[in-house]
Amino acid sequence: MTQLRRLAASNWHPLSGITYSTLILVLVWLSYQRFLNGQSDIHGCRALLNDGAWSPAHSSSNPQKWEPTGCRMAEYQADTIHNCLSGQRLVLAGDSTIRQIFWAAAKKLDPEQAKTESSNTATTNEKHHDLTFQAKGVRLEFIWDPWLNSTGLDDALKTFHVTPASKTKGTLTEKDESAALIVLGSPGLWAAHYGGDDYLNIFKRGINGISAHLASDLGDHTLSASSTKGKPNVAPNQILLAPVEVPAFNTLSSGRSETITSERIDKMNDFLSHLPPNQTSHVMWAFNQMTSSSGKAFEGDGLHVEDNIADRKIDIVLNSHCNAPAVDTDRLFQGTCCAPEPRNDVFKLALLLLGLITLLYVPRSRSIPKFTRQLPVVPEVITATRDVLIALIWCWICDGTLQVGKLERHYQQGPFIVSCLFWVIGSLAIIHKVLPSVSQAAWTLPKTNKEELPSSNRDHGFLCRDQSEEIKGLMQGFILLYHYNYASQALWVYKIIRVLISAYFFLSAYGHTQYILKTGDYSFRRVAVVLFRINALSAILPYMMGTSYSSYYFAPVVTFWYLVIYTMLRVFKRWNSDPWILIMKALAATTLTSLLISTPGLLEALANIAHSIFRMSWDAEEFRFRLSLDRYIVYVGIFIGSLVHSANMHDARERFKAPPSTTLDSDNVQFYVLATAGLGGFFYLTQTGLPTKQEYNDLHPFISWIPIFGFLILRNLHPAARNAYLALPAKLGRIALETYILQYHIWLGGDATAKLTLGLDDARFGGWMIEKALLTIIFIGISALTHRATAVFTGYITERGFLVLLAGLWIGNLVYG
Template sequence: MSSDPELTTAHVSTLNFCILLILLLTTLQTRHEVGLRDPHQCLALLQNGTWSPVAPDGSQRWEPRGCRMVEHTTDSLCTCLNGRKVVFVGDSTIRQLFWNAGKKVTRGHSETRMKRILQSDNKHADISFRTDCAQLEFIWDPWLNSTALYGILKAFDPLPPSPREGTITEMKVNELSPVLVVLGAPGFWAARYGGDDYLNLFKRAINGIVPYLSPDLDSNISSIMTTTRNSGGVTNKIFLTPVGIPNYESLSLNRSKSITPGRVEAMNNHLAQVFPGNSTYIPWVFNKFPVRPGKHFDTDGLHASEDVASLRLDIIFNAFCNTAASARSRSFRGTCCVAAPENDVFVAACMLLGLAAGFTFGARRALEVSGDAAGVRFGLAFGNILIALVWCWYADGASFLGKAERHYQQSAFARACVIWLMVSALSSVQNTQQPDGSSSSKRVPPGYRGPGYMSRIQSNEMKGLMQGFILLYHYHYASQALWVYKIIRLFIAGYLYISGYAHTQYFLTTNDFSVQRLIEILFRINLLSVSLSYMMGTTYTSYYFAPVATFWYLVSYMMLFIFKSRNRDMRWLLFKVLLTTKLTEWFILTPGVLETASKIMYALFFISIDPEEMRFRLGLDRYIPFVGIVVAALVHRASVRRARTVLQLGCGKTTLSLRFTRLLTAICIGGVLTFLYVTQTYLPDKKTYNHMHPLISWIPILGYVVLRNSTRRLRDRFLSIPHYLGSISLETYVLQYHIWLCGDATAKLTVGYAEGR
């Protein structure tokens, strides 16, 4: 009885449910034990990190350990600051942060005004100017003891204004508490001018501001999330920068005598005593950047370079703005200083999963007794889909698992690809099935034996082999290498070629254009991508292969359905292909057409579609599906007329047949090698290659399929592991966005909490 497919499926579903439950409990325990120190990963942002490996373009990024910071745009900062007041208080190092803040939030006339202020000669004056996004103020107070500072601290309110107060106008800004205050610890001035009493002066300044500081970020992240949802604002915050570590070798003689490593360390030690290690007041990471003097410092050795100053400000904005940004959008990619957002769809999916599990377990006995498995099969399938959705949110949407940036390392990527090839080759087995591309034999014409050109087993093998490389390509961020990108583009075109070929073979063989069949295919292609767009708060086009496959299936369906009686006439079929090619090209490339279609889709199904993304994806492969359609029509015509399989190379016994096989094999090898040489050598950038790709992608694809069937031995064996992966390639492609990668496939998941906390 255990061999019954329904019972086997039931056992698999039970195993999936148990694995998910164990993973949830295990990670919750890990989060309880480890995450208590940094439940929202604020400390990971403010206290630790490392520089990324050097990218192919020579750039590097600072990456907190255990979470992802983002580079906030002007628009996102405007949303975060909401026209409120931002105050910087301190010496010239804090003024440097002030200027960088001005650059990040100014645009248009505000930027011009900021440049005029920069030209002022009075370096020790207070500065204030209004931008479209915020009121920026700098208070020159290197000792942190001015009347202006204490006035700001006394009026500071950690809570945002109530929504009842209405829109924040320019007149009301000065009446409200600052939304963000950045204070500079008075270390350099205490060391430079305080003499032997420098530490007491420093302690006095710090002790004066401690009573006014707001609660730690970690203590009220959840309340910030709730406040943001209800009021649209963010909780106000004060940050205190540590005493900076200068480039001592570049300091002037007078400064080097007073600003010494011992004095800087003593003042920072006092800060560490006042503010414990789990405090989020101080971004200690400012002093942990592994820096190079010539690159990360100004010539005076005291001020950081513009890049480092901008990075410091990005860290402050991530600590301040990420929580509200995450509350507004579940698709926000930053994971530092955020809590898991609310997700009603996830809660509903968990409840339905419990019902499905209970129904399945309760109905198993009825299945064994009565054999009526329809309801149980539905429950199992429904449960497995819910498990996939729950796991996607658990892995990527919530904050249970860590997220890490991807970096392209060619050696690691090459090793992974070689391993995949070796594993695939070792899984080679004998093909005992007859090549038959159709799923039904009821309407097969007399004498038809199925297409010999590309069997279902071969097509699944090709899809699985390509899918393995695509998964590695995304995981290793190999899109940074142009030569890899060109090859992966061929794999995507190969998918669409196989899809066009297979669907056309089915239509021509069975003449089945029923609505039921249409709905089944569209449901299979779109179920996961549409469900995940609701679950994860993403757009439908985030999982772009599903909408692309849907589009080309509908194109082939409509083309072959219209005047379907003429499909037997090759001339009529070629005419329909040419006409449809021009119509689809117009539909894809004409501005406004896809935009209108996306609005209609949203009105009907509440599905968000990015027209520009779809235009790019569809345009890249706008011809290869029609190549698959034409080849399928030719193969079908030859199979029916000759009543035998097509293109069985290596089976002929005559001299002419052997010569034809060798000639065709040589042409295909030459075509593939020439294609690779020309594209890798003479198409130097993505834009140029993307322009040529639609016109030439068919050359290596057709060549590979012929070579795959060039001998009897190759045709009679297949790779079982890629074949299995190819049978679920669409599901694998969609799910990789959240259980293999994360952040809409822009980062990768890490198990548990990252080291270095």
């Protein structure tokens, strides 16, 4: 207890100071950006409609995506369109370029029906006529009106109003009711081609005829869905205007190229750009940016765009209208353009609790109020609570609000490899000798003490604690860089990372096996401590972030395998000292777990039970996939752990140690050769063969032990290497669980699908490096402080307290879920 108090009062002050000073600096910068520079487009609506760029195309199966500047655009499909527009109308009016967008929307709703109806339309001689399409409870209407002066459009505009109709969801809107969304095409191409010298006046008359309906600034009401009285989660109705399309002039037919000139197009778009700001807020300038920045944007006639361009155009329309209600109803929705900040009462409660804790305990003063001094362990518990609350609050600020921007990730092989090399070089910079096994606080190096240092000839054996943490940290560094650089797009990288993840499960199984066999501790309190340690962070984050426990899949999978290991060793525990019986138990456990994982319906049944009783949402298929990839490596860890324990118990450590000589012993050459051959052969065969992820995943569970065991042999054969460890990776290894979970929200964004940005990435003088450094300092610091806090709470876990926590989580799920 005294040691915990001392740690809370002293050793953690530098880490807390650095982390929270950096955090305050970033918060000040974000406040400056938002309240001084960001008022014109807080929610990214103008960015969506006005500016963007195409992402790099990695392969034919991963085509380019349109990325608005400063926000993330969702790609809508049939279900999400239905959720937004069910029972409503989407009206599009204009020429054939707008008709392309109409068919793009129809294909999203029902590809087969759209293909049939578009083919039937193409066979008719009447191309210039109105169209309707209905699917998924949504009605699409196209009004042929290249001049914006038809009776049909006039009727649609007369009935239009911003406030959605009050009606039962799912009942289709009638003709005399307002359309949810109206998309208008500027009459520029027809005015230029058929208007002669009076083309500009004709164009102006068409725009002036609809300008009264563009009077309200689009940003004033786009995000008011959640505040619409009596109509929660329903977007306000909108009108959007497409600019005059800039065609591919060099491919226009001779008749069109004489009239549709760049000069005429520029003059008409210039007129649009000089409309009052409230009217220009409805113009989707991004349409022309799409075609100007794409290598192949138009079909052969130079007027009509390729299908993928039309798809992205309708996505812009739908993002403008549907993102606000989607965010209100689905926390996992990834679009951030034209999206409000969702309400979060848990965030407000966390802020209130943090304020109360600040009043109770100020770490700088190292004192607490008199009335709390008699309470047990107040300083360290309050400090731990503070750190956890700040971690939760920062997660929400980064990933739940619009304070911190989110950008799409792109895989670039060169920067990824360079960053990995930097991590390797940095890891090799500091090498420490292995110290005797003592109780140490994670992330803090013990002070030098001559009495604590081991003798130079002491051998610490195979895979000691410091070495295990070093390996976990090395792997975690590569995994973080893998996620940050979106390297999952490269199959060769994916294969390596899968081995690293399997190695973590091996080390986890090895460590748990060693502990249980060494201590014989099968108590419920030990189980409670381990389960709390593994699951604490991933159990409370869903309350703040609106995610689910299974979203952080690593904790559930590690928990599953720990319970398997514990149960296997607990059953007939008196025979664990017999290697042959232990092997038989492991084989039986392997068979049972494989059946549980592979048998259809079993995991689904468990997921249904968990949801019915505990209100926990599980993706059984995803869980099955994760478990199946490592269903055998865990038992390899158990076997090696039991073998090492048995050797130690029988004083046969020479099996796992090289002779104390610092030179290479000839008896160990065969092990070097076998380990090197295993590593080289594994990576050569997997990298040159198995051309798909599916093929590799099918084989991975059976071969993942080869590189893992090969590396461990090489790492432990020589005593000099065995009795030293890399300090930096070892520190990261101690907080590997926290970094893996928190990366979802404060290292990456959008639940680990986007990069976070502070708005410095485009600044000069290495602004992007400053941005990454600030975010990384906060990420590592909060991960370490959260690890420290979890260790403090773990010290006070009792059997009864653990059961109370479970009951609290159950009640929380019933209320919150």
